[in-house]
Amino acid sequence: MPVRRRRSTALAAAVATATALGATALAALGGATAASAAEAPLADYELTWGIKQSYRTYVGMFGSFTASEGAGQAPGNGAFTFTDGTGTYDTTAHTVDLAFRGRLVSASAAHHFEVTLTDLRFDSGAGEITADVTTVDTSGATPTKRGDDVPLAKVAVTRTMTDMATTLTTEAGEYLGSDGYAGAAGDPLTVVKKTPPTTEPTTGPTSGPTGEPTTGEPSKEPTTDPEPTDPQTTPATREPSPTVSTSAAPSAPAPSAPATTAPTKGEIADGTLGWGVKESFRAYVVGTVAKGRVTVSGGATQAAGNGAFTFKDATGTYDTDADKLTATFKGAVNFKGHASGGTYGLDLTLSNLKATLDGGTGTLSADVNSLGTQTKSVVLADLEAKSGDLKAAQDVVTVDDVAATLTAAGAKAFGDFYRAGTALDTVDLSVALSDDARLPDGGGSDTSGGTSGGSGTAGGSTGGGTGTAGGPGSTVGGTGTTTGGSLGGGSLASTGSDIPGPALGAAAGAAGVVGAGAVYATRRRRAQGRSAE
Structure with a gap:
């Protein structure tokens, strides 16, 4: 199985403790053999998570996101998607452990930070999302920081695994650059099995639960558990029904006769x-x-x-x-x-x-x-x-x-x-x-x-896009070429935090942020003579 089974230190300690306390019972039940038999392979899952809107706004103001190697970003500096999720389903505990493809880089040349996320993982049993994270101060003022399986957020897991509430961790603040992120609400998380193509054999879905859509899960979906509490047997139902989008469509062009008049x-x-x-x-x-x-x-x-x-x-x-x-x-x-x-x-x-x-x-x-x-x-x-x-x-x-x-x-x-x-x-x-x-x-x-x-108000949640629509290899966000940033982004208003730490890796960057208003005023006054009628 290509999925790595790494765990955080805290989780490893918990597992060790549970193993010690229940050693006799596990031995009686066959222990490792029973655990292995309870796991079924999973594939073709997709994870969508925006980390935190204010973080995306901040990066879009001073720099840009680049998603590649299977990751993408929604238009309008939207949420990120990681693909090709593979892993296992525990048919006894009804939990999933999935690893996803994709590389996400947030960077600003002006403020000397580059944060890279890879190997994103979702563990519903632990209720967390982790990633390998590398944070670089491109000015060289501070050493590069790397971490494997860094817990970025706790997840309030639901059976459908859609729009699950997330809470950012202390580690997320350390790597993303703001201590204020610790305990703050992150963007909702969705994990869904991708709908198979229409060429999928018609006999495939018949082995799944009777509640599955007829075009839903392929036969490789775990079917050993008859209970309806299996969290990954239901995500396919979140896929929009074709009838939803088509039912309203005929109403728009119907009154064609008046157009001719x-x-x-x-x-x-x-x-x-x-x-x-x-x-x-x-x-x-x-x-x-x-x-x-x-x-x-x-x-x-x-x-x-x-x-x-x-x-x-x-x-x-x-x-x-x-x-x-x-x-x-x-x-x-x-x-x-x-x-x-x-x-x-x-x-x-x-x-x-x-x-x-x-x-x-x-x-x-x-x-x-x-x-x-x-x-x-x-x-x-x-x-x-x-x-x-x-x-x-x-x-x-x-x-x-x-x-x-x-x-x-x-x-x-x-x-x-x-x-x-x-x-x-x-x-x-x-x-x-x-x-x-x-x-x-x-x-x-x-x-x-x-x-x-007003001071501390969260930045806009609606409106059009900023930058180019996402997808593998896409880049979204502002230019980030002016020291002190541009007027093209937000702040950490939602969390009440100051500017994230990576942007303050160099003293010049910090001074630029503090003086953004003065820089803007100076530039505008300098430009008045050119632009006034």
Whole structure:
């Protein structure tokens, strides 16, 4: 069996104690032989865990994640997935012990840290997740730290093994760089057996429990235990039912007749634009570094949880035959942080947003007011829709998940803390072509003038992506090229901790973090002469 059977020191001691206390009973029952016979092999499992959202936000601010060798990361700096899980199932104790493929590296050249996780393991009997961890201070100020089977989190194991609560350990804090992680809630953990391909022999699933889906577990799934408490006999049921996603699909294109009656060109009657700017930026503003707030006004709203923004009351023109659209939206959003003596090192307002599309590509511009200096019609992002066609349904044109890439002018608007080419949150756009057309729900929950944030508020949990979608060999996160970090990430607001230790491996890195607000203010003032009209 390729799975290693290493255990932590504490667990090994517990096993030794139990063996000593029960030696006579084990001998009578056949001991090792019975234990060996109770184990059945497992394969093709997948583990999904985000470690902790605030940790991902922090790394995305100062550096990046790289997942490879079987590991991947969800879009939007999301959770990590480790694949090809193999191991054993104890049919007597109803526990699983699984090891997964994948390599995850979090690194920042600016702040001299590199943390590598490999050999991720899940032991439901011990209720923990472990990994081999290597932490490197790339400045050379502190020695490299390595650990095998480091316990990263305790897991509240459930029978379905989905969305299990996790609690980070002291060791997680030591290796990830913040003592504040010890005892903090981690991201939920899911362990699931991958659904076999449709070419799987039809006789395979018949050996499994009667409660299994007919397309579920292959015959190699342990079937020696007749009890329904087996935690790995149920994970396949978490797979989304095909009927769930398809049942709602026919309702959208059904009213096709009204689309043929819509005018092909004219003035927009109304519209909404959904955009989060950049999720990690929202988290940074309200986190423990900037200690600021996000405020919407002028009719704009913000989704709960420091989420994305919705701008409303669109005006402009459209031409569905030519696939052209120009729409300007009301509402404003202000980001404010780094308070000092009644002034702010960060005070940025975006208003009067305007989106243009021509054959699926276009731009997103806004009036920008930074530290009291206003520049109108700054092209913040280049847009690229999934399709170049503008089609109306019931007199409404909707274009969702439009990719937005920061322009050079947009980078200057953010004080050059982002490089041109950085992925911003995606854009959702809906415009009404007639006065009686009904727009989709904008999704904002805060009213005009609403505020989110404040010192210690956790960074955004919703909104679009930051960086490139994951997968083996993918990289997600900010550039991390400026000493002191960028405005592209969050903090440890959720845990109430300070900046993780790996970022503070060198004194220069620590000074850069403390002075982030001053650096931003200096850069903005230096850029005012260039960007002001």
